[in-house]
Amino acid sequence: MEISFKDKVALVTGAASGIGLATAKAFARAGAAVALADINADAARIEATHLADAGYRAVGIGCNVAHLDEVEAMVKEIVVRFGRLDVAFNNAGIQNKLAETADATPEDFDRVMGVNLRGVWNCMKAELTQMRAQGNGAIVNCSSLGGLVGGAQRGNYHAAKHGVLGLTKSAALEYAQRNIRVNAVCPGLIWTPMADQMVAGGQKEALDGMLLAIPMGRHGKPEEIANAVLWLSSDAASYVTGQSISVDGGFVMR
């Protein structure tokens, strides 16, 4: 089975770092023209320039996924530049501030929901408008093991990531007969700058505890999520829609 994205156009949000960056690079290597979108516009443009310098087709776009107008402008820019949008990985996400529910703030709830759930909704809305018009598409949303199980002091994050799966299944139903597939990936503990931030924020002990609970006994690599995203986005997964794949070393199966 060969997975190729030759002549396809792919969008990755949160593409300046971690899982998003690894996936954007994988799409480029598989032949796609890639748009790297990130709230950190400079970093997205620098990473796109590296890909372009290596001979790939890539553009970096500044975009805060929490704002629908920015997301719509981003999709428009991709279509102007590359002519279409075949594949999108809605990956941008942030952590919540650790707090049990009675102590969590409305501001943190709105901040996390705004990026992790509304951000995915914004992206799907703009992407599906384009994909519906062109008559094809594949979307992969980034949920989490937090979309499948609860997490003490992480309610805002886990609620958003559960919500991503609801949006995924609903859109998959809507477009199942219109040549557009919508799936999700649920990463486990993947070592990225987000994990570094968690350590810096005093969560090292919690991460060490999680590591002990991973059946494979190790963290995942961003490239291992990218592999699942590329398969779900490709024609090799042509009969797969509305699904979430856990890529977590076996964490949630226990």
Ligand SMILES: NC(=O)c1ccc[n+]([C@@H]2O[C@H](COP(=O)([O-])OP(=O)(O)OC[C@H]3O[C@@H](n4cnc5c(N)ncnc54)[C@H](O)[C@@H]3O)[C@@H](O)[C@H]2O)c1
């Ligand atoms: N790393 C893990 O262990 C893990 C586990 C499960 C799920 N995830 C999910 O994977 C995704 C990527 O995480 P990561 O570990 O690569 O994180 P990361 O922090 O390395 O990268 C996230 C990227 O998203 C960008 N971003 C943040 N807010 C944004 C916004 N409003 N608009 C556009 N871009 C924005 C950041 O600038 C950054 O480049 C997230 O959705 C995260 O929740 C990660």
